[in-house]
Amino acid sequence: AAFSVGSRAILRSLGDTEKKVEVDHAVELNATNFDAVLRDTPATYAVVEFFANWCPACRNYKPQYEKVARLFNGPNAAHPGIILMTRVDCALKINTNLCDKFSVGHYPMLLWGSPSKFVAGSWEPNQEKKEIRALEDWQTADGLLTWINKQTSRSYGLDDEKFENEQLPSNISDPGQIARAVYDVEEATTTAFDIILDHKMIKSETRASLIRFLQVLVAHHPSRRCRKGSAKVLVNFDDFSPSHMQSADKQEVVNNNGKGGLGNFPICGKEVPRGYWIFCRGSKNDTRGFSCGLWVLLHSLSVRIDDGESQFTFTAVCDFIHNFFVCEECRQHFYQMCSSVTSPFNKTRDFALWLWSTHNQVNERLMKLEASLKTGDPKFPKIIWPPKQLCSSCYRSHHHGDMKFRQIDWDQDEVFKFLTNYYGNTLVSLYKDREFLRNDGIDGALEDLVVSTNAVVVPVGAALAIALASCAFGALACYWRSQQKNRKPRRSWN
Numbered sequence: 001a002a003f004s005v006g007s008r009a010i011l012r013s014l015g016d017t018e019k020k021v022e023v024d025h026a027v028e029l030n031a032t033n034f035d036a037v038l039r040d041t042p043a044t045y046a047v048v049e050f051f052a053n054w055c056p057a058c059r060n061y062k063p064q065y066e067k068v069a070r071l072f073n074g075p076n077a078a079h080p081g082i083i084l085m086t087r088v089d090c091a092l093k094i095n096t097n098l099c100d101k102f103s104v105g106h107y108p109m110l111l112w113g114s115p116s117k118f119v120a121g122s123w124e125p126n127q128e129k130k131e132i133r134a135l136e137d138w139q140t141a142d143g144l145l146t147w148i149n150k151q152t153s154r155s156y157g158l159d160d161e162k163f164e165n166e167q168l169p170s171n172i173s174d175p176g177q178i179a180r181a182v183y184d185v186e187e188a189t190t191t192a193f194d195i196i197l198d199h200k201m202i203k204s205e206t207r208a209s210l211i212r213f214l215q216v217l218v219a220h221h222p223s224r225r226c227r228k229g230s231a232k233v234l235v236n237f238d239d240f241s242p243s244h245m246q247s248a249d250k251q252e253v254v255n256n257n258g259k260g261g262l263g264n265f266p267i268c269g270k271e272v273p274r275g276y277w278i279f280c281r282g283s284k285n286d287t288r289g290f291s292c293g294l295w296v297l298l299h300s301l302s303v304r305i306d307d308g309e310s311q312f313t314f315t316a317v318c319d320f321i322h323n324f325f326v327c328e329e330c331r332q333h334f335y336q337m338c339s340s341v342t343s344p345f346n347k348t349r350d351f352a353l354w355l356w357s358t359h360n361q362v363n364e365r366l367m368k369l370e371a372s373l374k375t376g377d378p379k380f381p382k383i384i385w386p387p388k389q390l391c392s393s394c395y396r397s398h399h400h401g402d403m404k405f406r407q408i409d410w411d412q413d414e415v416f417k418f419l420t421n422y423y424g425n426t427l428v429s430l431y432k433d434r435e436f437l438r439n440d441g442i443d444g445a446l447e448d449l450v451v452s453t454n455a456v457v458v459p460v461g462a463a464l465a466i467a468l469a470s471c472a473f474g475a476l477a478c479y480w481r482s483q484q485k486n487r488k489p490r491r492s493w494n
């Protein structure tokens with residue numbers, strides 16, 4: 001079957017059947033999804049194999065190609081998010097033009113390049129600019145991987161397994177690593193909403209808090225497609241969760257993952273979840289992932305809001321974690337810290353620093369706990385953050401490694417500056433280039449609205465209908481309008 005990479009279909013397909021039958025790991029592309037999949041992938045490189053289904057040599061080659069593809073594609077890959085391995089069947093009529101554009105003259109033919117170079121791209125054997133190159137020595141899995149290792153200066157092995165011999169980059173001292181985290185923020189957002197639906201967590205008493213958190217996402221999520229998806233969910237929320245319905249009926253409608261339910265609105269687009277983590281990937285199973293992605297999401301929201309939104313965002317975040325984070329200890333502990341705040345936040349800076357300090361208190365607690373229980377990730381021990389390697393100016397004076405968070409003489413102006421840059425500009429720096437390529441015209445009006453105003457403006461008719469149907473929505477429409485009036489010029493981050 002032809003799947004878009006990382007789509008729910010491919011995730012489920014791999015998850016369900018991998019153990020039972022041999023599944024294809026290379027992603028089959030065709031003219032309808034070729035550009036979209038290559039544009040949206042977090043991978044740094046792509047391999048495209050052009051083949052024909054009737055070609056015996058291609059059939060014989062497939063197991064070799066698959067041996068390499070399994071290392072890089074899918075949730076069980078040993079090295080996910082680095083190289084996207086794909087194939088295009090040139091024997092299908094729909095792909096004729098696509099194969100012509102890449103001058104496919106024999107089967108199989110393999111091309112290599114940055115995924116974005118394939119989007120609306122072409123290739124000719126003797127072209128001067130070699131942004132896309134023909135692969136050499138691809139005939140065996142060994143040869144293909146050796147060639148890939150040479151291009152990437154890595155030493156991947158055909159026998160590599162997930163979490164074995166992990167060559168994880170240290171993200172402690174390289175601030176640029178956070179740019180890859182935007183994909184994890186998308187993954188975490190989708191995971192959070194999948195959990196909410198799977199656990200049937202939208203109830204009359206939690207509904208308003210979800211709406212408030214969605215509002216913040218619509219305006220300030222670092223990923224444009226999550227802003228767009230959140231806006232769609234929000235605008236249609238009342239259809240799924242009519243406030244006048246009885247709880248039992250409501251559950252059926254709200255949590256329905258099939259047609260007609262919220263499950264119809266993949267909150268960050270249909271390519272997400274991809275099934276793996278990049279910045280938040282642990283060196284063993286179940287150590288980082290979702291909770292890391294959630295923290296990064298919260299920090300990235302905290303530096304994007306305007307001063308006037310800081311108290312609203314504080315409440316939205318605290319209630320969201322309290323109502324929807326299914327780690328009992330985490331949500332209780334976090335809520336205690338929320339409850340101990342005595343005066344309202346008036347500034348972005350104050351809320352961003354509060355979240356940073358709260359996260360450090362969690363780190364401090366877990367440092368001891370994980371050391372004694374040996375439950376932490378050995379490659380990512382908890383630290384007081386940011387370490388000096390990331391932000392030396394955050395420290396006013398020399399400090400010893402064993403000092404407690406509160407004993408350190410922080411320069412809070414520098415910490416805020418660092419957070420703003422790290423979770424603001426740097427987080428979206430990679431993504432911005434890819435977004436630039438986006439030209440699908442789908443939902444253009446809504447997208448423009450979200451991007452140009454930094455908040456969704458509910459179309460008048462829809463807003464009226466929503467406001468009439470739901471008091472909560474009436475209130476939020478007012479909130480939006482007041483935010484629109486007070487809105488400052490948009491920051492340059494996204």
Ligand SMILES: Cc1cc2nc3c(=O)[nH]c(=O)nc-3n(C[C@H](O)[C@H](O)[C@H](O)COP(=O)(O)OP(=O)(O)OC[C@H]3O[C@@H](n4cnc5c(N)ncnc54)[C@H](O)[C@@H]3O)c2cc1C
Pocket residue numbers: 280287288289291292293294295296299321329330331333334355356357358359360362363366377380381382385386
């Ligand atoms: C709201 C919340 C509350 C939690 N409470 C608990 C709990 O009570 N008990 C428990 O066992 N687990 C708790 N967790 C999970 C835990 O905090 C970690 O997320 C998890 O152990 C994975 O750790 P990690 O190494 O990926 O780093 P994480 O702590 O998840 O951090 C993710 C990334 O954020 C950056 N970072 C680290 N510290 C800071 C900081 N102070 N400010 C800004 N950025 C920072 C780093 O780049 C780090 O890699 C909580 C998670 C969340 C989202």
